[in-house]
Amino acid sequence: SQKIEQNSEALNIQEGKTATLTCNYTNYSPAYLQWYRQDPGRGPVFLLLIRENEKEKRKERLKVTFDTTLKQSLFHITASQPADSATYLCALDRTGGFKTIFGAGTRLFVKA
Amino acid sequence: ETGVTQTPRHLVMGMTNKKSLKCEQHLGHNAMYWYKQSAKKPLELMFVYSLEERVENNSVPSRFSPECPNSSHLFLHLHTLQPEDSALYLCASSQDLSNGEGEKLFFGSGTQLSVL
Numbered sequence: 509s510q511k512i513e514q515n516s517e518a519l520n521i522q523e524g525k526t527a528t529l530t531c532n533y534t535n536y537s538p539a540y541l542q543w544y545r546q547d548p549g550r551g552p553v554f555l556l557l558i559r560e561n562e563k564e565k566r567k568e569r570l571k572v573t574f575d576t577t578l579k580q581s582l583f584h585i586t587a588s589q590p591a592d593s594a595t596y597l598c599a600l601d602r603t604g605g606f607k608t609i610f611g612a613g614t615r616l617f618v619k620a
Numbered sequence: 621e622t623g624v625t626q627t628p629r630h631l632v633m634g635m636t637n638k639k640s641l642k643c644e645q646h647l648g649h650n651a652m653y654w655y656k657q658s659a660k661k662p663l664e665l666m667f668v669y670s671l672e673e674r675v676e677n678n679s680v681p682s683r684f685s686p687e688c689p690n691s692s693h694l695f696l697h698l699h700t701l702q703p704e705d706s707a708l709y710l711c712a713s714s715q716d717l718s719n720g721e722g723e724k725l726f727f728g729s730g731t732q733l734s735v736l
Contacts, residue, residue, distance in 0.1 A: 550729050
């Protein structure tokens, strides 16, 4: 069955460092991969979308890579800040539409 | 503010109660969704509507009943729920169901449901 794996353990890093979160998937060939941020008690908020023919996407301090051979995406936050502390969800979609499937998310803590 | 509003934010109900969750989107989107999020589990897609027509029902028990009276409003009617139904229920919308370019989802803040 389709499976998305994100680090279930929280990631703790120091302010100013680069945070790297991993998303691995099996039994799936996504055409699109998205990253969302979710704060406690709130719904997820869209951050970035990357297509299968794109290797890398950047937006301000965020960078996403997509390796369809390794079946892996890496999500980087450079110069991290305490305000970046949240849960980050990886989401995959094959159709470009509504059958998006989500990972369970990785909790990030950035210490001042 | 994502443009998707859910009410109530919190709901406690007994197993014999009937209640409804409400979602409204102000984005002019054509597709709306209900997701269930249990602690430390991935979001589970429950229902999908496109232009007020249901297009997906992911084997959801009949004690959950969706309603989409127009493209801006979505309801989830609840009756005779079980304690394991306690979770965060999220409403989302997207411009269209599938445009071949990858649809971004816009989520509401959710309703935290506790079934006693």
